Amino acid sequence: KIGHGFDAHQLALNESFILGGISIDFEKGIKGHSDGDVLVHSIIDSLLGAINEGDIGSLFPPSKKNQNISSLKLLEQVGELLSQKYFDIINIDTTIILQEPKIVNYRNQIKKNICSILNINQSQLSIKATTTDGLGFIGLGEGIASHAISLIKYHGS
Ligand code: ZN
16 A cells, blocks of 8 residues: 655744754744654555545644654554554655755654664665755745655555
8 A cells, every 4th residue: 555645834933853863953943833853744644545544633632732742752642553453664765855954964864763763774764855946935944844654565464
């Protein structure tokens, strides 16, 4: 089965910039009810899409419990849901869309974080990044977005 996820968040002053579970030093941060981890949110939605289990908003509605929660904790729960339904992850491909900052130096740590949560090898997770060449809300530095596609396989009970 295949699943797609997309997410976008506002960038704002006085917010932390959490991406793939790591804190990146930047003048702006990502606004969100949780920690605003747009990459992890897109991965969660792609996995939920593949197993046809709704989306991140239906599984983890805005609540006191989920306020400022680490999105890796949400990802962990989704990984457990996949296991319960006897699915293995084949691979996940992602594209983060942002103008700044450059994330190339953080990519290895981000991959480590996400792979260890989902119990997959780093060869099974691709993290790409692109800009919009200065165009639109992302190009203006007002926001950040991420796409993810996940391929999963049923292994029976
Ligand atoms: Zn989000």
